[in-house]
Amino acid sequence: MTSIPEQPVGPDLDELRKDIDELKNQPVEALIEPEPAELLENEPEPERTDAIGSEKWDEPGDVERTEV
Numbered sequence: 001m002t003s004i005p006e007q008p009v010g011p012d013l014d015e016l017r018k019d020i021d022e023l024k025n026q027p028v029e030a031l032i033e034p035e036p037a038e039l040l041e042n043e044p045e046p047e048r049t050d051a052i053g054s055e056k057w058d059e060p061g062d063v064e065r066t067e068v
Helices: 011-025 028-032 037-041
Strands: none
Touching: none
């Protein structure tokens, strides 16, 4: 019967250890539900909008100003 060493060694285990270390550095959410990099790059920036109720209803639309 052959004995199993306490710490296995071998060139293929080094690659596996690198993969495991990379996975440990990623957040759990990214592992469960990854987002494609293309979507993150093309994600639109939010734009500022006027507050609800700030419209001037007595002015025509082309002249309307929402600032006070």
